Amino acid sequence: MQLEKKIKVVNRLGLHARPAALLVQTTNRFNSEITIRKDDMEINAKSIMGIMMLAAGYGSTLVIRVSGNDADTAMKAVQELFVRKFDEDDEGEE
Amino acid sequence: MEKNLKVSELFNTQKENFKLRLFTQEHTLQSEIINNEVSRPGLVLCGFTKLFAYDRTLIFGETEIVYLENLTEEELKNNIEIMCSFDIPCMVISKGLEPPKMLIEVANRCGHPILGTTLGTQKFHRLLASYLEQYFAPQTFIHGTLADVYGVGLLYTGPSGIGKSECVLDLVERGHRLVCDDVVQIIRPRENILVGMMNPKLSYHMEIRGLGIIDICRLFGIRAVRAQKSIEMVVQLTRWQDDLEFERTGLSDRTTKILDVELPLVQLPLVPGKNITVISEVIAMNYLLKQGGYHTAKEFNRRLLEEMDQKHYIDGLSE
Numbered sequence: 041m042q043l044e045k046k047i048k049v050v051n052r053l054g055l056h057a058r059p060a061a062l063l064v065q066t067t068n069r070f071n072s073e074i075t076i077r078k079d080d081m082e083i084n085a086k087s088i089m090g091i092m093m094l095a096a097g098y099g100s101t102l103v104i105r106v107s108g109n110d111a112d113t114a115m116k117a118v119q120e121l122f123v124r125k126f127d128e129d130d131e132g133e134e
Numbered sequence: 135m136e137k138n139l140k141v142s143e144l145f146n147t148q149k150e151n152f153k154l155r156l157f158t159q160e161h162t163l164q165s166e167i168i169n170n171e172v173s174r175p176g177l178v179l180c181g182f183t184k185l186f187a188y189d190r191t192l193i194f195g196e197t198e199i200v201y202l203e204n205l206t207e208e209e210l211k212n213n214i215e216i217m218c219s220f221d222i223p224c225m226v227i228s229k230g231l232e233p234p235k236m237l238i239e240v241a242n243r244c245g246h247p248i249l250g251t252t253l254g255t256q257k258f259h260r261l262l263a264s265y266l267e268q269y270f271a272p273q274t275f276i277h278g279t280l281a282d283v284y285g286v287g288l289l290y291t292g293p294s295g296i297g298k299s300e301c302v303l304d305l306v307e308r309g310h311r312l313v314c315d316d317v318v319q320i321i322r323p324r325e326n327i328l329v330g331m332m333n334p335k336l337s338y339h340m341e342i343r344g345l346g347i348i349d350i351c352r353l354f355g356i357r358a359v360r361a362q363k364s365i366e367m368v369v370q371l372t373r374w375q376d377d378l379e380f381e382r383t384g385l386s387d388r389t390t391k392i393l394d395v396e397l398p399l400v401q402l403p404l405v406p407g408k409n410i411t412v413i414s415e416v417i418a419m420n421y422l423l424k425q426g427g428y429h430t431a432k433e434f435n436r437r438l439l440e441e442m443d444q445k446h447y448i449d450g451l452s453e
Contacts, residue, residue, distance in 0.1 A: 057347070068294065068295065081275060081317075082275065083275070083277070083316075083317050084277040084294055084316075084317075086293075086294035086295070087277065087294050087316050087317075087341070088341050088347075089315060089316035089317065089336055089339065089340065089341050089347075090277065090316050090317045092335075092336075093316070093317050093333060093335045093336050095335060
């Protein structure tokens with residue numbers, strides 16, 4: 041199964057180290073291949089360095105692509121993280 | 135991804151290198167070069183526009199300029215108008231020559247930039263062609279790690295978490311060099327040549343599970359890193375599976391393709407306790423041996439066959 045969804049970064053600080061770590065912890069739980077694209081760059085969503093390299097700031101749009109037998113649940117889990125703002129409040133700590 | 139080169143970028147970044155000046159007005163620099171082709175205007179100057187490859191950068195040398203100077207005013211105007219009615223991305227006058235005033239006027243009106251260079255026509259042609267080739271080189275990003283082992287560029291691929299970074303960390307510790315971890319930008323500057331580059335955003339950082347982010351350059355010094363490296367081989371790390379067949383003799387050379395370039399491929403099964411680092415060094419050294427004309431597996435087999443006195447079979451083997 042292959043899924044593709046557009047997601048907006050809505051936490052103030054963007055995908056910095058902490059959300060990136062949270063993201064890879066999530067993606068690594070699944071067998072599916074998961075990639076994230078920003079502009080013309082596509083990276084493996086299971087690698088933290090790749091995610092941080094995107095430097096996806098607040099408001100940027102990402103394309104998440106998931107393919108594999110657990111694609112459905114994987115996509116839901118990833119989406120939820122973004123919606124939850126990676127558990128960061130809007131003021132932003134650190 | 136398609137990307138075009140704004141003439142303003144060419145002009146501003148290569149002004150010194152190519153000894154450039156601008157004849158037309160500033161606004162013409164907004165024009166875009168869309169491919170790496172460079173050519174001379176040729177018969178277009180006579181008004182013959184069939185087969186005119188107008189999407190290329192045009193270089194005017196002494197021949198072209200002298201020809202234009204020898205035209206009557208009327209012919210000159212006519213021919214230039216015809217040429218400039220095409221969407222020419224950029225014109226360059228070499229050898230420090232001056233283009234006819236009429237050409238500048240018409241180019242300004244049509245929005246075609248005219249640059250000048252003091253370099254000779256052939257020299258400038260070569261420089262510009264190689265610059266454009268590099269700029270328009272096909273590129274891709276690959277999830278993997280690139281290292282220089284004894285001068286051989288080894289690109290490690292394989293699923294996340296299999297130990298690519300750890301392997302290269304070990305290699306660095308043994309005096310080899312890291313180019314890029316995780317997201318390797320690869321370009322094909324020439325046919326059959328792939329170059330992997332350090333990613334400026336990541337520089338020489340890598341993630342080691344359990345440790346977090348480390349900086350290889352800070353930890354091991356400048357000798358442990360290099361900014362770019364041609365890629366000679368792909369080492370694919372895979373999890374051990376009982377039913378997967380791995381190369382046992384090294385007689386058949388497996389290959390894989392990146393950007394249409396064929397590269398030798400080594401598939402390495404991983405089991406706990408296996409020393410990938412030493413194997414990596416051997417892969418590199420074996421590659422160097424093969425480059426030098428010595429193919430260990432074939433040589434070994436040749437001797438074996440000799441021993442068994444099957445001379446006719448050997449002749450069939452060594453084409």
